[in-house]
Amino acid sequence: MKGILLAIIGGAFITLQGVANSQISSDIGTWQAATITQFTGFIVALFVLLLIKDKKLAEVKKVNPIYLLSGALGAFVIFCNVTSIHIIGVTFSISVLLIAQLSLTFIIDSRGWFGVKKLTISPSQFIGIGMMIIGVIVLGS
Template structure:
């Protein structure tokens, strides 16, 4: 239950962040909005880390260098989301993002990327993503 609650909060906040970034980018530019978002996110995370007093960040050397690209990916994600929202609107952007996320999870699960155990994709998974794609077609 706790996982679902955090997923709901995260999903709602991703959408709100995208809308806010889209609005900010209209005033100062898309890369500027991405920079501002990354910076304010860094500041908040740093403050939380200081209060949490969790010292596990000191194990940074154990993290594979490939995985350290997450922050760089976030900048591209913000730029892509904001640009998409300007062109196709919030609802369609979020719908397409969800399909793209599911597509990448299918690939990473089926290939065992990032050290995950390989999962076999079955008909229900393909039917589910097909229904989502049909929903996006209807939305647009």
């Protein structure tokens, strides 16, 4: 239950962040919005890290270096999200984003990429994604 609640909160924050970034980008530009978002996110994460006094950061050398670049993906996530919100609106943008995210996670899970446990994807899960795609098509038309 805790995982579902956190996913709901995270999803709400993604939407709120997208709307806020869209407004920032209207005023000063998309890459400027991405910069501000990444910087304020860094400050908050650093503050929380210092507050909880977790010493695991010293073990960063154990992490595969390619994974350390994942934060850079955030800049492109913000750019794409903000630009799509300007073009197709918040609801359609977030819906398409979630379908893309879910589709890629199914591929990652079914292939066991990036060190995740390989899972068997059932036909009902494919039907569920298909229904979501149909819903997004109906929503966008």
